[in-house]
Amino acid sequence: MPLSTQSQGDAEQYVLVASLDNARNLSNILKAITFKDHAIFSATPNGLKVTVEDSKCLQANAFIQSEIFQEYTIKEDSVGFQVNLTVLLDCLNIFGGSTAPGVSTALRMCYKGYGYPLTLFLEEGGVVTVCKINTQEPEELVDFEFCSTNVTNKVILQSESLKEAFSELDMTSEVLQITMSPSQPYFRLSTFGNSGNAHYDYPKDSDMMELFKCTKTQTNRYKMSLLKPSTKALALSCKVSVRTDSRGFLSLQYLVRNDDGQICFVEYYCCPDEEVAED
Amino acid sequence: MDCVVTGGNVKVLAKAIHSLSRIGDELYVEPQEDGLALRSVNSSRSAYACFLFAPLFFSRYTIPIGLAFRCKMAIKSVQAVFRSIATLEKTVEKCHIELDEQKNLLTFTLHCKHGLVKTHNLSFQDSESLQAVFDKDSYSNVFRSHPRLLVDTVVHFPPSLEEVTVSVSDDRMWVKNHVEDETDRSKAMLTELCLASDEFDHFSVQVQNSVTFCLKELRGLLVFAESTGLPISMYFDEPGSPVVLSVTDSVLEGNFVLATLSDDSNLRKNNTKRACTPPPPPDDFMNDDMDSYLIAMDTSVMPGPSASRPPSPPLTNSTSLKQTAAANHRTRLPSEEEEEKEDEEEAVDSSGPPNKKFCSLFFGSVLPPSSEMTTQPLTGQEVLASDSEDDVL
Numbered sequence: 001m002p003l004s005t006q007s008q009g010d011a012e013q014y015v016l017v018a019s020l021d022n023a024r025n026l027s028n029i030l031k032a033i034t035f036k037d038h039a040i041f042s043a044t045p046n047g048l049k050v051t052v053e054d055s056k057c058l059q060a061n062a063f064i065q066s067e068i069f070q071e072y073t074i075k076e077d078s079v080g081f082q083v084n085l086t087v088l089l090d091c092l093n094i095f096g097g098s099t100a101p102g103v104s105t106a107l108r109m110c111y112k113g114y115g116y117p118l119t120l121f122l123e124e125g126g127v128v129t130v131c132k133i134n135t136q137e138p139e140e141l142v143d144f145e146f147c148s149t150n151v152t153n154k155v156i157l158q159s160e161s162l163k164e165a166f167s168e169l170d171m172t173s174e175v176l177q178i179t180m181s182p183s184q185p186y187f188r189l190s191t192f193g194n195s196g197n198a199h200y201d202y203p204k205d206s207d208m209m210e211l212f213k214c215t216k217t218q219t220n221r222y223k224m225s226l227l228k229p230s231t232k233a234l235a236l237s238c239k240v241s242v243r244t245d246s247r248g249f250l251s252l253q254y255l256v257r258n259d260d261g262q263i264c265f266v267e268y269y270c271c272p273d274e275e276v277a278e279d
Numbered sequence: 280m281d282c283v284v285t286g287g288n289v290k291v292l293a294k295a296i297h298s299l300s301r302i303g304d305e306l307y308v309e310p311q312e313d314g315l316a317l318r319s320v321n322s323s324r325s326a327y328a329c330f331l332f333a334p335l336f337f338s339r340y341t342i343p344i345g346l347a348f349r350c351k352m353a354i355k356s357v358q359a360v361f362r363s364i365a366t367l368e369k370t371v372e373k374c375h376i377e378l379d380e381q382k383n384l385l386t387f388t389l390h391c392k393h394g395l396v397k398t399h400n401l402s403f404q405d406s407e408s409l410q411a412v413f414d415k416d417s418y419s420n421v422f423r424s425h426p427r428l429l430v431d432t433v434v435h436f437p438p439s440l441e442e443v444t445v446s447v448s449d450d451r452m453w454v455k456n457h458v459e460d461e462t463d464r465s466k467a468m469l470t471e472l473c474l475a476s477d478e479f480d481h482f483s484v485q486v487q488n489s490v491t492f493c494l495k496e497l498r499g500l501l502v503f504a505e506s507t508g509l510p511i512s513m514y515f516d517e518p519g520s521p522v523v524l525s526v527t528d529s530v531l532e533g534n535f536v537l538a539t540l541s542d543d544s545n546l547r548k549n550n551t552k553r554a555c556t557p558p559p560p561p562d563d564f565m566n567d568d569m570d571s572y573l574i575a576m577d578t579s580v581m582p583g584p585s586a587s588r589p590p591s592p593p594l595t596n597s598t599s600l601k602q603t604a605a606a607n608h609r610t611r612l613p614s615e616e617e618e619e620k621e622d623e624e625e626a627v628d629s630s631g632p633p634n635k636k637f638c639s640l641f642f643g644s645v646l647p648p649s650s651e652m653t654t655q656p657l658t659g660q661e662v663l664a665s666d667s668e669d670d671v672l
Contacts, residue, residue, distance in 0.1 A: 167362075196401040201395065
């Protein structure tokens with residue numbers, strides 16, 4: 001394979017080398033979190049985490065475990081850098097992003113370390129393209145301090161039904177209100193728009209509801225503009241878990257299957273818009 | 280008010296609302312004894328549409344007792360409830376429409392598969408009655424066909440086309456695009472289709488003439504009819520008189536009333552007709568309250584584009600020319616176009632000023648049919664004032 005033969009010599013220089021036979025397994029999942037220009041890459045021996053943040057109120061993470069890669073070598077415990085995500089996606093799709101079966105772009109992503117650009121070797125049909133994207137000092141990431149012990153309410157839904165609701169959400173509403181409760185209405189999405197309000201209720205015994213664990217009635221509002229990008233992740237996913245903690249912080253975790261059927265995760269953390277009295 | 284629509288009827292209701300949205304921005308809702316009426320009218324009052332759903336259309340139909348309830352709301356809000364027709368078909372089991380009079384909210388509750396319940400609480404405004412009075416049976420020309428025929432005809436015209444002219448003879452119907460006068464004839468594309476009477480289920484012509492009306496507003500009905508497969512009936516009289524298109528089945532009736540361009544030569548005919556038209560204006564106008572006169576004027580259906588012209592001698596020469604032109608469908612003489620162009624220009628002007636202004640100038644002339652009104656073609660409604668053009672001068 002052209003890519004591997006080419007850089008055998010300088011493999012020692014790179015602190016991170018990750019290869020994929022199908023670059024779409026990376027680009028598709030990155031599209032689910034592309035709502036800002038730059039992203040922070042954090043690589044550990046477990047895999048790659050790509051983070052995008054918005055105004056310190058929303059954080060999206062995409063996880064691609066090391067097992068997904070055909071080759072994954074990391075020389076340090078943790079490697080981090082920041083790149084322009086839009087540019088990266090453009091490079092990953094440099095061959096036009098054809099979805100014809102059997103045609104895929106192979107990727108070899110290499111990073112020499114602090115100050116060095118991120119090098120991408122992309123190959124399709126015998127043609128090789130080398131892209132070098134400048135990296136920046138990674139910005140401090142917000143720690144939402146969302147831990148499972150603090151979770152008050154959790155539901156896992158099949159994405160299908162949630163996709164329908166999200167596609168119909170009244171965009172004239174500034175907020176999306178999420179109510180989770182051990183009693184009626186169980187799980188409710190509400191909007192308050194120009195023409196009136198709308199509620200989408202999911203009963204706990206719905207066959208779309210895979211898990212329902214609500215301990216306390218909670219109603220929280222989140223800015224619609226912050227949550228809107230999460231619909232991209234929802235569109236790719238087959239299941240989604242919705243969790244809120246005692247502070248009203250929201251965690252949305254999406255289970256995404258890539259082209260080869262492997263599982264990756266995307267998660268969104270969002271802080272609440274205002275305190276709404278809890279019953 | 281408490282109504283429930285189940286199964287496939289939810290989709291029919293949604294399609295009706297979508298087709299009404301092609302007419303105007305507001306949906307007028309009026310639960311009546313004979314069914315639920317959903318109406319819409321365009322801003323220039325030149326197009327009106329009404330769908331009446333009989334009580335049998337619903338699995339439950341309860342209307343408020345006592346005072347008639349009427350309201351209007353932004354049609355976009357209602358469309359949002361029934362956003363995706365494809366999804367509706369697959370997932371909605373029933374739709375519940377309830378009125379909360381105290382909070383001024385109309386609630387649409389969609390019960391969907393997998394237990395999902397979508398509730399939309401929409402605010403509304405009280406409104407006066409919106410009703411066009413027309414008598415389809417009195418029209419001289421009546422046609423009925425499968426919607427496919429009209430859809431296939433209309434597909435030949437670009438979506439941007441504003442108006443079409445429909446001309447009929449004893450056994451043929453011609454449909455062609457109406458070209459604006461300003462357009463250079465050599466640069467305009469003229470499309471004309473001819474349909475034979477045997478392509479229709481019913482084809483009855485008593486008066487051979489031509490009518491020109493807005494195609495855009497009609498497309499909404501065509502989409503509805505095609506999806507439900509209901510035959511479309513078309514009724515029209517002479518130019519200036521509105522064209523009525525309707526779809527009917529045992530549980531619903533949809534009527535689209537579109538104004539047509541008036542034809543100067545027929546003005547005198549209109550005058551004589553007026554003399555023997557039935558007198559009393561609809562009850563809305565018989566209120567002593569001046570405000571409700573104004574409101575009634577506001578919501579009464581006024582035909583649009585066919586506005587009157589200031590009588591001007593130079594044009595009288597062309598009236599006779601126009602009559603010959605009417606008989607010879609294909610030839611359009613410059614003078615005729617000029618007249619029609621003026622009609623349209625006036626129409627544009629008269630639709631401009633807000634109805635409020637219109638009312639305040641004319642409420643005095645509302646009641647008795649005055650001579651001014653003879654120039655105004657009707658949808659059949661008596662009480663109309665002449666268009667603003669005359670007085671604004």
